[in-house]
Amino acid sequence: MRRALAGTLAGLLLAGTAACGIGDGGSDDRRLEVFAAASLTPAFTEIAREFEDRHDGVEVRLSVGGSSALAAQIGEGAPADVFAAADEPTMVKVEQEAGEDLSPVVFATNTLVLVVPVDDPAGIEAVDDLARAGVKVVLCAPQVPCGAASRRLLAATGTRVRPVSEEQAVSDVMGKVTSGQADAGLVYRTDVLAAGDRVKCIQIPGAARVVNRYPITALGRSGRSALAEEFVEFVSGDEARTVLAEAGFGTP
Structure with missing residues (x-):
């Protein structure tokens, strides 16, 4: 009976752990890691907030900095789900590192x-x-x-x-x-x-x-690839474009 009781308690503990989202990746599945060029900071902060408002339980984590530095971090295995660069050559380097066509989309321009x-x-x-x-x-x-x-x-x-x-x-x-x-x-x-x-x-x-064209792509390195694709689509849509225009970005 002691063995049976211990087994029952262990099962309850495991069930409780899973319910809390620990060990099953539940909370992580709704967290999106977005790497973005420094010049996108104000616009992407607002766009991320709007995306979260439209996707219940989703958290968008922004990592901003120089595009080249971010690309290097991605090449070294940084856990990025989405990358938005300030020019196309930097995106090409990321694609070459990945060894695949990531199908980036140009969503804005800057001068x-x-x-x-x-x-x-x-x-x-x-x-x-x-x-x-x-x-x-x-x-x-x-x-x-x-x-x-x-x-x-x-x-x-x-x-x-x-x-x-x-x-x-x-x-x-x-x-x-x-x-x-x-x-x-x-x-x-x-x-x-x-x-x-x-x-x-x-x-x-x-x-x-001398125009910089900004590409964005889903990197597909985690179980959040579908959510990453949704974010890319959102950034390319009318609502995000309004935010980008107000920040001074041109259209593709």
């Missing part, structure tokens, strides 16, 4: 602008001023989408710049400008809208010809 501190201590009025001696310019690193685009745009305008710092994310460039550590930097127009009156914005001639 670059020149930003300076509100008091503009270096007297920057145009992109040509970045070539002046003593002007502290900060850019994204060349391997980062905003860095690659910055160099294409500067080359198109014939402006030679020696940056005092090269950052791994566009948010870091903005941080250097708003803190006064830099006289100027190139960031996305969406970052300017998010910064509000903390910076002064200067348009760059020809910027509309």
Whole structure:
């Protein structure tokens, strides 16, 4: 009888554990890990909230940063369900690492602008001023989408710049400008809208010809692939597009 009672108690304990979602992956199945480019932070924060509101019990966890750094983490096995990059070449690298066609969808576009501190201590009025001696310019690193685009745009305008710092994310460039550590930097127009009156914005001639296209894909590395596909579809839909437009992103 003691053995029978012990077996019954063990069975009840196991049943209770399963009911709590421990060991069966119940809670994890409703948690979505989304890796997104830093420039998407404000828009994706709102989009994630709207997605959660429409999917009962779902939690969207955002990991934001430089697209290249996120891609490297995914290549090393980071548990990402969705990846949204700031340019297509970075997505291609992720596909190559995965060894499969992930069928990414372009859902937004972005262009670059020149930003300076509100008091503009270096007297920057145009992109040509970045070539002046003593002007502290900060850019994204060349391997980062905003860095690659910055160099294409500067080359198109014939402006030679020696940056005092090269950052791994566009948010870091903005941080250097708003803190006064830099006289100027190139960031996305969406970052300017998010910064509000903390910076002064200067348009760059020809910027509309250097456009970053943002792709998103489900990575399908977990049992949440169906939910990941739903998120990708939601980001590409009308509701999310309204949020993206308000943040300053262009349409695909």
